[in-house]
Amino acid sequence: MSNPWWKSSVVYQIYPRSFCDSNGDGIGDLKGITSKLDHLQALGVDVVWLSPVYRSPQDDNGYDISDYRDIAPEFGTLADFDEMLAAMHARGIKLVMDLVVNHSSDEHAWFQQARSSRDNPFHDHYIWREPKADGSPPTNWEAAFSGSVWEWNEATGEYYLHMFSRKQPDLNWENPALRQEVYGLMRFWLDRGVDGFRMDVINMISKPWQADGGLPDAPVVREGFLQPGFALTCNGPRLLEFLREMRHEVLDHYDTLTVGEAPMATTRQGREISDPVDGALNMLFQFEHMDLDSQPGDPRGKWALKTLDLRDLKRTMARWQDELHGCGWNSLYLSNHDQPRPVSRFGDDGEHRVRSAQMLGTWLHLHQGTPYVYQGEELGLGNVRFERIEDYQDIETLNMYRVATNERGEDPAELMRAIHAKGRDNARTPMPWSDGPHAGFTTGTPWIKLNPTYPTVNAAQALADEGSVFHYYRRLIALRKAHPIVVDGRHDLLLAEHPQIYAYTRTLGAERWLVVCNFSAASPVFELPADIPAARWETVIANIDEPAGVDLHALPLRPWEARVIRLLG
Known part of the structure; x- marks a missing residue:
């Protein structure tokens, strides 16, 4: 039996406000996306995940929807959408829409x-x-x-x-009439030709406390902080029931890719929800690996910075790989519209920007699951460090800064350090297409400031340089289509306690690949475990030329080196 198409696909996320502006108003739009589809075709991606373009007051940049069946005027019209969708399909690219149905806009x-x-x-x-x-x-x-x-x-x-902004009231999924409204709007877009949905915070649609009506106050972790509501609002008892009903009513009647954003999800829930027989969705976005560089238990949440311990990342990723293998499916991501840029977060956005971005891509794409590439990731685009809070636009960032300074008296300099590291606007600066005015994004004034690196980090430069992050990602994506081991192979972690080297194998039948990644600017030596035979071997892909006289049993790694090796014999 062949795999469903989404298992061998690579998804590219577009944040429409920041992708490409066609009319000079400083805001990206649908016609702008259509004009840049050749870029995605050259990269080799199979699917576009489009962040919300529905009619919205834009309190949370489109995640507050006032009309689920229409397009926001700043993005264009339904005719523009149909033109974009047809142009994607003509290039063999499918489209996944953002489904935001935990909440609506208060203007709906x-x-x-x-x-x-x-x-x-x-x-x-x-x-x-x-x-x-x-x-x-x-x-x-x-x-x-x-x-x-x-x-x-x-x-x-x-x-x-409202679990988010006060202008985003939560929908009541306990009401059957509301659920039928949701299923109707899903059919509206699927019948229009879209190929699936990314479902925003979908594991919040069943609230644990709605089952018994109890609404307990929770102990405050620290004076001046309320109790974070997320922990008390995710993964309610009817979640699977609601999602299975959605599958029965809608999804079983279409050939779709479905991925659910699921804060605080466990591997057990990942298996249940993505089980191909009894589950409801193809895969989840889980957050465990995204929370490893925040202080656990700190009421400041993601803003409480912590240096990543690579051993924690290994334990988390290996558990999801191992526990979903053969009975569920993983999504693979390091960045999206809510996350900072991975090359700044986990790599080196200075001297080793290109090589560390390539290493992170290798590490991610060689795992089992469906990889997601966020716009600009294929360029090795890094974070921004705006000096003034007034330069930021994100509601989460601005509200956090206001409360922390005005109500808790926290140090503004420390807050800005946290914003530079974790703020969502890091991912939302306009896509740099060229070194021309406004990075080729718009002929007007961009809605948010540009990343100042655009004169040297842009799409035109990347396409012209065979050694760029773009061309390396293109080769990674091609591997998935050419080699079944990348899709179906079993994952086995190596060197679990090494603080700098991340290594694992993929095995399918008699074929075995070795993935070795150096998560540092140091030069550690990789030593192949004695129980893995390596009489002969060949490099499949690497982000640096192969050294002479390589011995896998004592391989010196250069800073941020990544190497995928096929073991022979």
């Missing part, structure tokens, strides 16, 4: 009706609770974008739940 017609009266038929599309006896919010939970998860609604005398 559903919520405008819901907030008007407790008797309104749409009232139960959202989650409402009475105030405490003193009139305060029902719980002390903190939203992802700071402040309480509860917002007062005067017309009904209730609080509504």
Whole structure:
């Protein structure tokens, strides 16, 4: 039986606001995307994941949707969308839309009706609770974008739940009528020709506390902080039931790629949800490896910086590889619209920018799963370090800075250091297409400042240089299509306790590949374990020329070196 197409695919994420602007208003749009599809075809990707382009007030850059069946005017029209989709399909590229149905915008017609009266038929599309006896919010939970998860609604005398911005009220999936609305809008886009969905925070649609109605206050970890609501709102008891219903009602009737964003997911949940027979989605975005460079238990969350210990990354990735092999499927990613740039986070965005970006790509793409490439990752684009908080646009970043400085008196310099490392705007600066005005992104004024490296780090330069990150990624992507071992091979971790070398094997039948990556600027020596035979071998791909007289039992690695080796005999 052949694999489904998405197992051998590579997905490229487009953040439309920052990809390419066709009309000079400083905001990327659908016609701009269409104009740059040759770039994606040359890279060799199979699927585009498009972040939201629906009609929206843009409180959270499109993740607050006011009309699920229309396009935001700044991005274009439905006709522009159809033209873009046809151009993708003509190039053999499929399209996955962002499905944001844990919450809507407070400007959506559903919520405008819901907030008007407790008797309104749409009232139960959202989650409402009475105030405490003193009139305060029902719980002390903190939203992802700071402040309480509860917002007062005067017309009904209730609080509504919002796990993110107050302009993003959570939808009530306990209501069957709401679920049917969601399935209808999914069919609308699938019938239009899209090829699947990336589902935003999908494991929050079933709230654990909705089952018994309990709303306990939780102990505050540190004075001045509310209790993070995420831990109390993910993975409710009806999650699989809802997702299986979605599969039965919608997904089983189309040939789709589905990936669910799932904060705090475990490998058990990964297996359950992505099981090809009894599950509901093809794969999850889990966050364990993305949380390893934050201080565990610190109420500042991701802003509490910690140096990554490579051994932690090995344990996390190996567990997901091993426990989903043969019974589920992994998604593979290091960056997206919510994450900083991996070459700055895990590599070296200075002297060794190109080589460390290539190493990280090798390490990621040779694992089992479907790889995701975020726009600019294929150029080795790094973080930005804007000096002023006013230069940032992201609601999460701005709210965190305001609360931390005004309410907790934290050091602005330390906060800016955290923003430079982890802020979401690191990923949202305009795509640098050339070294020309505004990096070739727009003829107008960009909606957010450019990454100042664009004169030397841009797509035109990368395509002209055979040694660039772009061409290396192109070769990595081609490997997946040419060699079944990359898709189906078993993963086995080597050297679990080595602090600098990340090595593992992939095995399929009699074929075995060895992946060796140096996560440092040092020169450690790789020693092949004695139980792995290597009478003969050949390099499949590497980011640096092969040294003379190589001995796999004592291989000196150069800074940020990556090498994939086929073991023979």
